[in-house]
Amino acid sequence: MNENKANINWYPGHMAKTKRLISENLNLIDVVYEVIDARMPYSSKIKDINNYIKDKPKVLIMTKIDLCDLKETNKWIKYYEGLGYKVVGVDLEHNKNVFKIIDVTNELMEDYNKKREDKGMIKRKTRVLIVGIPNAGKSTLINRLVGKKAVVVGNKPGVTKALSWIRINDELELLDTPGILWPKLDNEIVAFNLASLTAIKEEILPIFEVVNYILNTLYKYYPEVLKERYGIEQLDEDIILTFDKIGKRRGCLMRGGEIDYDKVMMIVINDLKDGIIKNITFDRYDNFEI
Ligand SMILES: Nc1nc2c(ncn2[C@@H]2O[C@H](COP(=O)(O)OP(=O)(O)OP(=O)(O)O)[C@@H](O)[C@H]2O)c(=O)[nH]1
Ligand SMILES: [Mg+2]
Numbered sequence: 001m002n003e004n005k006a007n008i009n010w011y012p013g014h015m016a017k018t019k020r021l022i023s024e025n026l027n028l029i030d031v032v033y034e035v036i037d038a039r040m041p042y043s044s045k046i047k048d049i050n051n052y053i054k055d056k057p058k059v060l061i062m063t064k065i066d067l068c069d070l071k072e073t074n075k076w077i078k079y080y081e082g083l084g085y086k087v088v089g090v091d092l093e094h095n096k097n098v099f100k101i102i103d104v105t106n107e108l109m110e111d112y113n114k115k116r117e118d119k120g121m122i123k124r125k126t127r128v129l130i131v132g133i134p135n136a137g138k139s140t141l142i143n144r145l146v147g148k149k150a151v152v153v154g155n156k157p158g159v160t161k162a163l164s165w166i167r168i169n170d171e172l173e174l175l176d177t178p179g180i181l182w183p184k185l186d187n188e189i190v191a192f193n194l195a196s197l198t199a200i201k202e203e204i205l206p207i208f209e210v211v212n213y214i215l216n217t218l219y220k221y222y223p224e225v226l227k228e229r230y231g232i233e234q235l236d237e238d239i240i241l242t243f244d245k246i247g248k249r250r251g252c253l254m255r256g257g258e259i260d261y262d263k264v265m266m267i268v269i270n271d272l273k274d275g276i277i278k279n280i281t282f283d284r285y286d287n288f289e290i
Helices: 013-030 050-051 070-082 098-120 137-146 186-194 205-223 224-231 239-249 263-273
Strands: 031-037 058-063 086-089 126-132 162-170 171-178
Touching: 013 126, 031 050, 031 137, 050 126, 058 070, 058 098, 058 137, 058 205, 070 224, 086 098, 098 126, 098 137, 098 186, 126 137, 137 162, 162 263, 186 205, 205 224, 205 239, 205 263, 224 239, 239 263
Parallel strands: 031 058, 031 126, 058 086, 126 171
Antiparallel strands: 162 171
């Protein structure tokens, strides 16, 4: 893959602004929910997060468990637990394990609440900040916890535009925030994982390179998916030939019978985006140098 695709300086002003607003609100916060995508437990974790959420108690929430390869993702769960994180995996599509988060939050607040009680003070609402990369499922998580559609969600990065407080019940209040990244996407694998799994907009990286990366990654770790979905047993040395095969199989033909490559690329991108291709984890613990 092309070396100079790394070091992508893509850090829009609204992300810097969100970070500033988070810092300004930090003194109101008791607990932080750091939301990451179970299909990329390393790539989707904000690299400089400790710089601005300091030492607040944290819960690491892995969304999209229903779409991941649990065998691989479990290795990352163990890794993060080993670092001292409280990790909760959730499937927000089917509302699984969501209330485990509340139990963990209550555990984190137990000492603090006990101290208040001992001093004769009334129990205070727990205020939680939710942070994570774009499209990780932060707002969906809030809707699940509140039990109705309280905030706007969408299957593309950049849906939430402003910070907003949502009351869950008398004991819990959540601060939803827009997705953020870190200033330099200097690790090529991380950048391509983010693009492949809908955390950064398609146009940030060349779409051809992204699709090439997706096909190569599937071929390396999940060859059966390529076979089932696209009838491909082996990638061609010239990836265009593989595009041709996908195009023929999926009827992406232009007038005159030529392959419509834009359509082929969108089919692959959308198969991941829509969760049609699942049971996949692109970050491989065994191959990573952290
Ligand atoms: N299959 C599946 N889809 C999920 C899960 N969690 C979130 N999604 C989907 O992921 C997409 C993004 O959800 P949002 O809640 O809008 O993401 P966000 O983190 O708030 O994104 P921004 O506001 O853009 O930063 C939506 O299409 C959700 O339905 C999950 O656990 N499983
Ligand atoms: Mg959102």
